[in-house]
Amino acid sequence: MIIMKPRKVTVTAAVALVLSLAAAGCGSDGGGGSSGATSGATNGATSATNGAASNGKKITVGIKFDQPGIGLKTPDGTYTGFDVDVATYIAKQLGHSPDDIVWKEAKSADRETLLQRGDVDFIAASYSITPARSEKVDFAGPYLLAHQDVLIRADDDSIKTPADLNNKKLCSVTGSTSAQNVKTKIAPNAQLQEYGGYSECLTGLENKVIDALTTDDSILAGYASQPEFKGKFKLGGFKMSNENYGIGVQKGSELKAEINTALQKMVQDGSWDAAVKKNFGPAGYQNEPAPQIGVVVS
Amino acid sequence: MFDFLKGYDLLGAFWVTVQLTFYAAVGSLVWGTVLAAMRVSPVPLMRGFGTAYVNVVRNIPLTVIIVFTSLGLFQTLGVTLGADDFKTIDFRLAVFGLTAYTSAFVCEALRSGINTVPVGQTEAARAIGLRFPQVLLLVVLPQAFRSVVGPLANVLIALTKNTTVAAAIGVAEAAALMQVMIENEAQLLLISAVFAFGFICLTLPAGLFLGWVSRKVSVKR
Numbered sequence: 001m002i003i004m005k006p007r008k009v010t011v012t013a014a015v016a017l018v019l020s021l022a023a024a025g026c027g028s029d030g031g032g033g034s035s036g037a038t039s040g041a042t043n044g045a046t047s048a049t050n051g052a053a054s055n056g057k058k059i060t061v062g063i064k065f066d067q068p069g070i071g072l073k074t075p076d077g078t079y080t081g082f083d084v085d086v087a088t089y090i091a092k093q094l095g096h097s098p099d100d101i102v103w104k105e106a107k108s109a110d111r112e113t114l115l116q117r118g119d120v121d122f123i124a125a126s127y128s129i130t131p132a133r134s135e136k137v138d139f140a141g142p143y144l145l146a147h148q149d150v151l152i153r154a155d156d157d158s159i160k161t162p163a164d165l166n167n168k169k170l171c172s173v174t175g176s177t178s179a180q181n182v183k184t185k186i187a188p189n190a191q192l193q194e195y196g197g198y199s200e201c202l203t204g205l206e207n208k209v210i211d212a213l214t215t216d217d218s219i220l221a222g223y224a225s226q227p228e229f230k231g232k233f234k235l236g237g238f239k240m241s242n243e244n245y246g247i248g249v250q251k252g253s254e255l256k257a258e259i260n261t262a263l264q265k266m267v268q269d270g271s272w273d274a275a276v277k278k279n280f281g282p283a284g285y286q287n288e289p290a291p292q293i294g295v296v297v298s
Numbered sequence: 299m300f301d302f303l304k305g306y307d308l309l310g311a312f313w314v315t316v317q318l319t320f321y322a323a324v325g326s327l328v329w330g331t332v333l334a335a336m337r338v339s340p341v342p343l344m345r346g347f348g349t350a351y352v353n354v355v356r357n358i359p360l361t362v363i364i365v366f367t368s369l370g371l372f373q374t375l376g377v378t379l380g381a382d383d384f385k386t387i388d389f390r391l392a393v394f395g396l397t398a399y400t401s402a403f404v405c406e407a408l409r410s411g412i413n414t415v416p417v418g419q420t421e422a423a424r425a426i427g428l429r430f431p432q433v434l435l436l437v438v439l440p441q442a443f444r445s446v447v448g449p450l451a452n453v454l455i456a457l458t459k460n461t462t463v464a465a466a467i468g469v470a471e472a473a474a475l476m477q478v479m480i481e482n483e484a485q486l487l488l489i490s491a492v493f494a495f496g497f498i499c500l501t502l503p504a505g506l507f508l509g510w511v512s513r514k515v516s517v518k519r
Contacts, residue, residue: 109480132484169384174465175477191384194468200369209373 059096061087062106062114062123062248066197069222069279070126079103081222083124083245085275086143086266090122090247093262094255108176112136115250122255123248126219128177129296139246140259143272145288145297146243148178148186149217150236151224153205159212162238166190168211171201177241178215186214186240198223205233212236216243221285235285242297260293302483303492311475312496318392318461318471319500323454325397330404331439337409338438340430348405356402360463363399367391368467384468392464400457407449411442414517444515451508455501472496 063083064071071083084103091101106114106125114120115137122140129139150170152159159165165187172179174194182192193210195201202223204210213220217235224233247263249255266272267290276287291297336348355363368391371377379390415438423437462473476493480486 109477109486112484113486130482130484132482136484174468174474175479175481177481180478180482192468193384193388194465194474195368196365196466200365203369204373207373 057096058100058102059091059094060102060104060120061091062104062111062120062125063087064107064125065105067126067219067222068226070219071124072222073103073105080279082144082218082275082279083126085271085279086247086263087122087124089266089271089275090124090259090262093265094258111248115248118250121249122259124245125248126216126243127246127248128243129246133248136251137248138251138253138256139248140256141246141263141293142244142291142296143247143263143266144218144245144276145291146216146218146245147239147288148181148214148241148243149220149238150212150214151205151220151233152212152236153208154232154234156211159236162186162236162240165212165214169193169209171195171204171210171213172215173198173201176215177243181241182214202229202233214240217285218245218280218287221280224285225280237286244291244296246296264293300488300492302479302485302488306475306479308475308492308496311470311472312500314389314469314471315458315461316500318389318396318464318469319454319458321393322396322400322457322461325393326400326404326453326457327450329397330401330408333401333405334408334412335434335439337405338412338434352402352405355399356406358399360395360399360460361466364392364395364463364466367395385470388464388467388469392461392467392469396457396460396464400453400460403453403456404450407446407453408442410449411444411446412438414445415441416519441517444517447508447512447515451505451512454508455505458501458504459497 063079063081065073065079067081069081071079071081073079088098088101091098104114104120106120106123108125111123111125111127112133115123124143126146127133127139128146129142133139150159150165159168165182166189168187169191170182170187171193172182172195174196179192179194182188182190193201193204198213198215198219201210201213205213213223217239220235223229224235247259249259266275272290280287333348333351336344337352339345339348368388371394372387372391377391378387379394381387381390419437419441420433423433428436461471464471465473465477468474472493476489479489483489
């Protein structure tokens with residue numbers, strides 16, 4: 001018995017060790033991207049401060065990972081969306097090949113912090129230019145003028161004007177600007193269901209528990225363009241707000257001017273139109289013409 | 299420095315948090331006690347159900363449970379819990395989900411309390427002819443409750459903080475307001491600090507009070 005006890009301990013210890021090693025292995029596997037991202041960020045930050053981003057150096061870009069059509073990380077590890085295309089073009093103009101871009105997730109609440117800490121070189125993540133944000137970070141662009149709109153079932157004819165929304169059941173993301181607009185301006189009498197993400201709203205929209213999903217038309221067009229939703233939903237086409245998507249950079253960063261030049265070039269050589277068509281086209285999205293750099297439509 | 303607080307109904311949001319906590323605490327105390335009674339009952343079927351419930355529910359992430367109440371119960375199965383508008387439905391679903399989750403922990407805390415009651419007491423109660431419900435209600439549970447006030451205070455504090463998950467289905471409690479403020483104000487750290495302070499204001503007094511109660515009522519053996 002006395003011998004048995006230490007053996008049990010040994011076995012437990014061995015199991016614990018193996019498990020922890022396995023966990024560590026998984027961790028480094030999954031975290032590979034993020035550790036790469038941090039080193040990329042330091043590289044990028046130094047290059048940004050030196051003012052000269054030379055070829056072959058990594059550049060770290062913050063994008064959304066969960067918004068189809070805007071910024072989406074696909075299961076096979078590639079990135080698609082309008083923001084991704086714009087960011088890739090900008091990076092190319094700054095002297096970075098697409099392989100040198102380190103993508104980093106920039107959730108809405110984290111964007112200012114990521115820039116202030118220098119974790120990313122710039123952010124293209126459906127980032128609306130607002131006065132409160134402009135105090136914290138600088139914006140290049142805008143590169144897209146989006147409007148708050150609704151996504152409704154393709155066979156729903158009862159919503160023709162924004163006024164029709166007042167006796168409908170709407171859905172949006174908790175705390176988002178769109179959700180706040182519904183409560184204060186657009187449809188104060190409507191019932192508003194708030195969820196953590198747009199996907200939950202889409203389930204309700206399909207089940208007819210919810211009549212309309214509301215947020216920026218670019219995001220809605222991205223969802224409606226997904227293969228699994230094709231033909232099921234349509235955009236309302238109401239321009240209920242103006243959202244000027246800008247490229248966020250650190251306050252006082254020299255990148256702002258370079259990115260503005262890159263954006264102008266992107267519009268001139270037709271890449272901008274191609275990116276819009278590619279990402280939002282299938283939803284029948286009527287996009288605004290490319291915005292003038294530095295002109296924020298309020 | 300705290301100008302950004304203007305125009306937000308901070309107290310209202312925390313009041314919803316308090317309400318969520320209150321209803322879910324009462325609900326999970328009742329349901330958790332029933333579960334604990336099942337787990338110590340002489341009926342194998344009840345014991346099996348209690349064990350299965352606790353082991354399944356406490357191992358599911360709370361977010362999954364809360365989102366399921368809305369997507370699964372409400373949107374797909376049409377369960378509205380007797381309410382008409384989204385606001386009330388969401389609130390009741392959140393209370394339901396929090397109760398279902400927390401009662402598993404209440405049950406386990408209570409069961410540990412039941413184990414502190416010496417076996418001799420149960421045997422004595424049975425010897426004078428009390429049946430199982432009487433043994434439980436008259437002899438065991440009163441002593442068990444007195445010894446688990448401390449652990450239950452822990453569960454209550456955890457519940458208070460867990461109510462923030464209800465923001466995932468749009469209940470307008472503190473965490474939902476925090477998301478609104480972060481969206482508008484670009485003041486991540488200060489806003490987080492304000493809400494962390496708000497939760498400390500709720501949980502610290504509750505913990506201190508229940509700690510005092512726990513010392514007051516504990517059974518001296």
